[in-house]
Amino acid sequence: MNKKLDLDAMSVDEMWKLHEQIGQMLSVRLTSEKRELEKRLAHLRREHEMNPASSEALSAPRERRKYPRVYPKYQNPEEPSETWSGRGKQPRWLTAALKTGHKIEEFIISKAEIDAHGRRRRA
Structure with a gap:
């Protein structure tokens, strides 16, 4: 052809x-x-x-790298069990609060609430 x-x-x-x-x-x-x-x-x-x-x-799978524990930096004042470390996607409660005019600094967990081990103190 x-x-x-x-x-x-x-x-x-x-x-x-x-x-x-x-x-x-x-x-x-x-x-x-x-x-x-x-x-x-x-x-x-x-x-x-x-x-x-x-x-x-x-x-062979490689051994996973050990990362340090990340403690929460932000807390929902209305529901204290809801916390966020500041990493990854913002939680819904924080996104909703920011849309209503709040500032992220309002949700920071204060140093007084954190004990010597880096954990949040119970009220």
């Missing part, structure tokens, strides 16, 4: 035959590519089975 096709001059039947030929060619090529990929995958599996020590080192 070195010649250039004039699709405008072709009849519907000729175009349909061309469509079927292209479909056949694509089917053959896709099947052969699939076989090649399957062979490559089988080869990689054999390599993996022969050398399991190196693959275990790559797939």
